[in-house]
Amino acid sequence: MGSALAFKGIENTMVLYHGSQGCSTYMRLHLAHHFREPVDIASSSLSEKGAVYGGRENLKKGLRNVINRYNPKVIGVATTCLAETIGDDVPAIIREFKEEEGIGDDPEKDIIIISVSTPSYGESHVSGYIKALEAVVRKFAENQGEERAIKIPNGKLNLIPVESLSPADVREIKEILEATAGNFIFLPDISETFDAPLRDDLPKIAPGGTSISEIADMPNSRASLGLGIVSKNLALEYLEGYYGVPGHSVPIPIGLSNTDNFFTELVNIFGCPIPDKYQAERGRLLDAMVDVHKYLYGVKAAVYGDPDLVFSLTTFMLELGMHPVLVATGSKSRDFGMKIRQIFKEIRPELEPVVLDGIDFDSLNDAVSDCNPDILIGNSNGRYIAKARDIPLVRVGLPIHDRVGAQRILTVGYKGSLELLDRITNTILEATDTFTAPVQAEPAAYASQGTEEECME
């Protein structure tokens, strides 16, 4: 699924899962619920025959049909458990397919087919996302062939997150970059593709996304800025290792210090001043933090979700005086616990959180029982835990399928942090509000009194 999130942020791209039909259907369902957009993902629809004799023909047929029906510029081919296990050599099949169809390697006129190995038993959707981005960057860089040696500096900044941000988040970061840095390449840009306006027609592939020429231009950039510090940013490392594009990583800019870091990094790279608009937004965030500090102080929270999102949320909560008692992620990550403990040490060394990685919701449920938080912060999958324990849940991350507006949830930048702060505070206020409707005397009592009086008269 991670790979689909990455591919869908590239202009005119289709995704094909090499595997059985269900893999694409369930992923489509999951993403459609979350973004409330059509999510077309093709499948090579492997059947028993394919599973036994190999999926070569199915994959080729699938690719052919996708090209015929959707006419994409790029096709991302992601493998599933089945395809990986039966041992299909996907790159070889694609090479064969291209030869058969006469597809060359010219990014100008040919269809680019990018394959990435993403079996579910490998890792989580986070690694699928990271791997797909790396595959994309690598493919376009390699396609330039001989020109690779000659770098034409474009003065741009590559921006590559390690986890899928919401369309609103992507828009906010792009706006910040426009105001400060000017030239940048954001990969992958899902701000339009997963949050498309209603149009007269239904385009086969949602417009928007990072353009192919931009991706091809990434090796020429002056620097790359990675968002997220827990997971490895493979695309960024590739660009640095092969093309000498200096790479810096900052936490996803949620909360005061993380956003400060983000802006500081921009200033360092571009030597630009911080626009007044953002200083004012920062001031407003500070003002709000002061206004609500007593509502949040010592509120015990359990945070869960993708590692870097959780890292940034935890930082923010510590800055607010909240007490994150449980910090958890479903991804297996060695660095997660280390980074989380480090941030506790920096901000509130006296607190001792429970930090878990690679857990499921049952273990999360047990951990929540042990830690006894006042509030849950994470995706919709925690709603059973929240309901069972009768504590509120603030929805952040992916998936959020039981509420509307997931694509518009803004959490990054000073503005997004402020919105998140308001949401968390209001959720707590809603849960702790002591307001009760006034108790009035029974109307029946009046009625009887009235008749009595009448009788007396």
Add this chain to the structure above:
Amino acid sequence: MKEKAGIVDTLEERQPYITRKQEKGQTIPLACDNNSLAGAISQRACVYSGARVVLNPVTDAVHLVHGPIGCAGYTWDIRGAKSSGIETNRSSFSTDMKEIDVIFGGEKKLSNAIDELVGLYHPPVIFVYSTCIVGIIGDDLEAICNTASQNHNIPVLPVKSEGFKGNKSDGYKAACDALKKLIKIPPKEVAGEKKPEVSPEVRNPKINILGDFNVAGDVWLIKPLFEQMGTEVIVSMTGDSTAKSISRAAEADLNLVQCSGSMTYLAKWMQKEYGIPYLSASFFGIEDISLALRKTAEYFGSEEMKKKAEEILETGTNRIMPEISRVRERVKGKRAAIYMGGPAKALTLIKGFAELGMEVVIIGTQTGQKEDYEQISYSVRNGTVIVDDANPLELAELLVKQKADLMVAGVKERFIAYKLGIAFCDFNHDRVVEFEGFDGFVNFAREVDASINSPVWKAVRQRTLKPEAMELKRAAVKERISGEPHAKEYKDMEDMAVEPEFLHPKLDAAAENQVLERPQDDEMELCNRKPLYHVPAYGKRPCFQGY
């Protein structure tokens, strides 16, 4: 440039209202008890508001505001006074006077409103508040209320609270005047001499608690203490009171007055009229709770009651002491600013802060009298600024100059503190947690802790993002975590980066020194002050430690 004369830069006419703590025996050169200066942005409200806050907690009364809609609308359900039963008081009734009523008089509209409300709610009492405009156009409130009382056979009481008629204290008086009419002459067998010296063994003595408005349920934490002591609490005025319980008030043997500003007037009247003596008391903070219980037991002269009081105090104190000590460790030495409506609360807060190991650097009230300020002056340390009827600009400057860490006041003051990066605790009517009694004091301590020790204050010290400072800070944090060799450097850097620019008012060095001056004598005096009450053997005394 104009030369600065006073403690803060303010209007010349306001200077006499701000002073510092005086030496013992000296009269305090502080002007007070006057009408607010036009244009000075007083934090006070009007006569009507004074009456409204005092009377509104009467739960089963219909509170009808005769005036334009604003007077009722802005005071609708603003006081967190809780009720244990009916909550008619939480609706805000208004005659909604329009231009035409102002021209032709609102009397008819008022009597119609009363009739309608009686039909709808059958209240045991209706309070009719007059507002500015009613006073000006001269509606005869008294006559209408009299007629209505006769027609409906319930008390319909005018509250003469025309906004312009004085200040908030006059509103308290207007409210007390209305309450007076509700208090019935007690039946013969209960009435008579109330002097305990005559009959020391008063069986089941009865008391009233005056000036507790049951904000957030305060009274519910206090009443049981007195009941355990063997006294019957007839009514607390006006928190969680009803027309019926108020009417029985004259059966009491003793009145305990907490909010002296609003209720001393009523207590004096009850003493004169029914021979009921009164004691001033406060139920906030361990010292004052102890004082209140002991004084009451002392008054009734019953040994059993005295024993009971000690038991209650011991259990209560032992129960909350661990938590109070914990908070005390976290907040001691911090500097508090107090700005309250009435002086009673301000005085009791001084003790409360002492119990938490904090010191008071600014203290002010909206409605204090000369004697109140003298008492306040005696209770605080040297250098403390005392202010009457302060305005936002003065408060802001004082908070900065006196280097306050926390302010205790109401909503209007809250955001002054916040903008200056100073912690805040609401001790006014829209708080939602109890502050009185043993558990209330724990709530208060926790709130003070939460506000002072929130990490947001560290964040707001740097108001604009300076990337260079960020870099330094990050390097320093790294250093700190990897080991402590550059701890000092980090500290220097933090000072450099985080000192808020605007918090350096152009103070001359002398003024600054004056502010920081903390003479030792006086502190010693406070420390050695003879305890007002016997210290039981449990744990450490909270309030005199650490001086």
